[in-house]
Amino acid sequence: MAFLANLFGYVLNFLYNLVQNYGWAIIIFSILLKLVLLPITLKQQKTMKKSAKIQEEMNSIKVKYKNDPEKLNRETLDLYKREKMSPFSGCLSSILQLLIFLSVFYLVSRPLTYMKKVDSTVINNYTNEIKENGELSSYPEIKIIEKKSNEDENVNINMNFLGLDLSKVPMQNLKDYKVYIIPILYIITTFLNIKLSTALTQNQNKEKKKEVKKVDKKDKEETTEDQLESMQQMTNSMNYMMPIMSIAIAIIAPLGLSLYWFVSNILQLLERIVINKIFIKKEAEE
Numbered sequence: 001m002a003f004l005a006n007l008f009g010y011v012l013n014f015l016y017n018l019v020q021n022y023g024w025a026i027i028i029f030s031i032l033l034k035l036v037l038l039p040i041t042l043k044q045q046k047t048m049k050k051s052a053k054i055q056e057e058m059n060s061i062k063v064k065y066k067n068d069p070e071k072l073n074r075e076t077l078d079l080y081k082r083e084k085m086s087p088f089s090g091c092l093s094s095i096l097q098l099l100i101f102l103s104v105f106y107l108v109s110r111p112l113t114y115m116k117k118v119d120s121t122v123i124n125n126y127t128n129e130i131k132e133n134g135e136l137s138s139y140p141e142i143k144i145i146e147k148k149s150n151e152d153e154n155v156n157i158n159m160n161f162l163g164l165d166l167s168k169v170p171m172q173n174l175k176d177y178k179v180y181i182i183p184i185l186y187i188i189t190t191f192l193n194i195k196l197s198t199a200l201t202q203n204q205n206k207e208k209k210k211e212v213k214k215v216d217k218k219d220k221e222e223t224t225e226d227q228l229e230s231m232q233q234m235t236n237s238m239n240y241m242m243p244i245m246s247i248a249i250a251i252i253a254p255l256g257l258s259l260y261w262f263v264s265n266i267l268q269l270l271e272r273i274v275i276n277k278i279f280i281k282k283e284a285e286e
Contacts, residue, residue, distance in 0.1 A: 002114075004103035008033075009114035012107065016115070016157070023161025026108075026256055030263040033100070034271065040096065045275055105249070108257040111157060112141040118154055126155070142167045142254055159256070166256040182258040183250045189265035190246070196272055 011032065016025040057079060065072040112118040126148055127140040137143035146167055149156035159166040163178070170179040250258045 001099065001102045001106050004099060005106035005110075005114045008103060008107050009111075009117070012111075013115045013117070020158060021161060022111075022157050022159045022166055022256060023164070023259060026166075026260050027263050030260055030267065034264065034267045037096075037100075038271075041271065042275065101246075104260055105253065105257060108254055108260065109139050110141050111256075112144060112155055116154065116157065122152075122154070138172075138252070139169065139254060142169075161259070164255060166254060166259060168255055169252060170250070170255070171252045179255060182255050182262055183247070186250060186258050186262040186265060187247055189262060189269065193265055193268055193272070196269065 008029070012025055012029050015028050015032075016022060019025055019028070058076065061072060061075045061079065065075060107114045112123055113120070123141060123144065126144045130137070130140065130143055130147060135143060135147070144155050145157050145159065164181065165178075168176065168179050170183060173179045246261060250261065
């Protein structure tokens with residue numbers, strides 16, 4: 001995580017030096033990161049579409065060899081080899097998302113270390129001084145920026161974004177209504193993403209059900225129904241698990257993190273809509 005956070009820090013600091021505002025730097029950083037990850041996203045979508053297409057053959061194999069687990073596993077692996085797919089292709093994307101998730105949290109919670117590259121000795125001295133004054137904080141570097149930015153240019157970061165102080169932590173400023181603005185916008189866009197993702201998954205499942213009209217129809221339909229229901233439950237769990245965890249973190253993290261997530265949600269909404277239309281158009285042409 002530290003490696004990625006350090007790498008992201010160079011980019012964020014470069015953007016900050018251009019715009020001289022932490023909030024706008026985070027927004028531009030979010031857009032650039034989304035563009036860099038776009039090829040991976042497109043590949044993931046293609047894999048999902050391809051996986052949906054071979055699902056019918058998978059169901060046939062499961063029905064045909066339901067009493068022979070060894071043969072079932074062998075035929076399943078052969079199918080993946082023929083289609084040049086990996087059973088774990090979806091996991092790689094999830095792991096990458098988790099790494100980025102944690103790395104950005106590291107970056108935003110410790111901007112002096114990862115973004116400004118301030119010497120650790122300076123940070124420790126300021127931290128000890130703040131502790132001696134009885135001003136403890138879960139994010140010492142954020143507190144240093146708040147208390148020492150006027151005294152030391154090296155720890156000065158302009159965190160005033162459209163009247164919002166991005167260094168503030170909602171849980172520590174419950175009486176300040178402004179700290180709720182970005183987290184609320186983040187929560188709204190999170191559930192819009194979930195709703196869109198669920199709608200797309202349901203449409204795909206409807207198409208799969210329409211295709212199940214061939215060999216061993218009765219057994220096959222039952223197998224497919226069970227599988228689709230299981231897949232839907234798994235998708236719903238995954239859709240809600242990460243956002244719920246993110247919301248919990250957003251309450252106890254600096255607002256800069258919520259801003260990054262909010263912008264990422266907006267970009268993800270646009271990305272899903274555009275990519276889905278592209279794939280639908282391509283399928284119609286085929």
